Amino acid sequence: MNSSGHFGVVSLVGRPNVGKSSLLNKILGSKVSIVSRRPQTTWREIDGIYTDDSAQLVIVDSPGLHERRERFLGKVANQSARGAGSGADIICQVIDARHWRGEDQNVLEHFLGREIPLWLILNKVDLLESLDQILPRIEALRDKYAWDQMVPVSARSGYNCEHLASLLGQAVPKGPAGYPSDTLTNASPRFLAAELIREQVFRQLGDEIPYCTGVDLVVFKQHDDGTIEIDAEILCETSGQKAAIIGSKGARLKSIGTAARKQISLVFDAPVRLSQRVKVKKGWVSDRRIVTGLGYGSR
Ligand SMILES: Nc1nc2c(ncn2[C@@H]2O[C@H](COP(=O)(O)OP(=O)(O)OP(=O)(O)O)[C@@H](O)[C@H]2O)c(=O)[nH]1
Ligand SMILES: [Mg+2]
Incomplete structure (x- = not known):
């Protein structure tokens, strides 16, 4: 990354199972956060460090925000989900592009009203019947909230993931990189x-x-x-x-x-x-x- 680059923290938030961890891994091109088809796979925040020629992003994956969490482990996972976004330059709410559920609405309500830009990432567009459905989905979602950006991606196929990283890189503040360029995560x-x-x-x-x-x-x-x-x-x-x-x-x-x-x-x-x-x-x-x-x- 050159010396006039950008550096910032991006937080991935959302209900369980929408593909936050998959998206982080796809952007990094390496697995730093585990993925399964079951909801509530991620149990704590995981930082992934993405570096290209013009920016470095600390992308923070978080546990899916979930209503019913009882025992200690579930509570710490939810605390981490609720606390996600503090210190971020941009919060990305990740959803499954096919649906908008009550839990997505809860996530939105939890994260709106802050001074931090809130983006909507419509993931899993590979599961739409065709890419022609993306624009109507974006239009329909505009009624829910005026997100600062709405970006369709597929963490599975990689569709638009590089573009998302580049948009984020331009949107975070200018500043020197915080990590050596070959760092992928700060998880041990x-x-x-x-x-x-x-x-x-x-x-x-x-x-x-x-x-x-x-x-x-x-x-x-x-x-x-x-x-x-x-x-x-x-x-x-x-x-x-x-x-x-x-x-x-x-x-x-x-x-x-x-x-x-x-x-x-x-x-x-x-x-x-x-x-x-x-x-x-x-x-x-x-x-x-x-x-x-x-x-x-x-x-
Ligand atoms: N078809 C398709 N499946 C996806 C995509 N992204 C993620 N998935 C699948 O969705 C499931 C959940 O993915 P995760 O990345 O674990 O989701 P998460 O949001 O991190 O889930 P939690 O950690 O439980 O909050 C897995 O089976 C993924 O393979 C995508 O773009 N397309
Ligand atoms: Mg996860």
């Missing part, structure tokens, strides 16, 4: 590796179990030959959940491990040795010490 490698294992639990298990599953790395070590050694404990709350995570003859756990190892190896560009165990820790989701110890609610 240890946290990111644990998240990549949790992502596989979210992807590979049935409905209730993911939300009771945390990943604690007992060992996370990069050896001199570059190999990353990880020993992970997958936490759950009941022996039934443990059995489901392990699967018949250990097949599910093995498949989680294989996929997680591949992802970690890809993200860190290094060989990975991964061992994992499943441990029942009843009530861990409500235990402040464990939840913050795993890195949630403690940014």
Whole structure:
């Protein structure tokens, strides 16, 4: 980035499952925030650092803002969702371009009325019947609020994502870059590796179990030959959940491990040795010490 460039903070907010984390990863061209088809995948804010020739953006992904959150982990996730946007130069409300739901309206009401520009990002336009539907969708949404910008994108196909990054880059204040140009995230490698294992639990298990599953790395070590050694404990709350995570003859756990190892190896560009165990820790989701110890609610 040259010395007359722009630098700023952009916050991605929205209801669960609209594709905030997918959009961050697509803009960065690398996975820094985990993604699954289930709502409430992201549990805390994650910063991604995007740098091009004229700007550097700190793009902050946040947990989806959700009405019903009870136990401690859910509360810290929602606190993080509600607090998102503080300190941002631009807030981007991300929606699924196909619908405007009550939860989108709640998000809008939570974030409007601030001094910070509020943009609307219509994601998942690949799921519209045709791109001709984009303009009518934008026109229909203008009735809801006068967003400062409305930008259609697809985090899946990449449609318009570069353009969005460039619009954001021009809109944030002028200033020197805050990070070296090769920085991708300020999340620690240890946290990111644990998240990549949790992502596989979210992807590979049935409905209730993911939300009771945390990943604690007992060992996370990069050896001199570059190999990353990880020993992970997958936490759950009941022996039934443990059995489901392990699967018949250990097949599910093995498949989680294989996929997680591949992802970690890809993200860190290094060989990975991964061992994992499943441990029942009843009530861990409500235990402040464990939840913050795993890195949630403690940014
Ligand atoms: N077809 C399509 N699917 C998408 C797109 N963006 C995201 N998805 C999918 O939508 C689902 C949710 O994506 P996430 O990125 O995890 O959504 P999120 O807003 O971060 O969700 P929370 O972390 O739960 O708040 C995943 O299955 C993604 O693959 C898109 O542009 N097109
Ligand atoms: Mg997310």
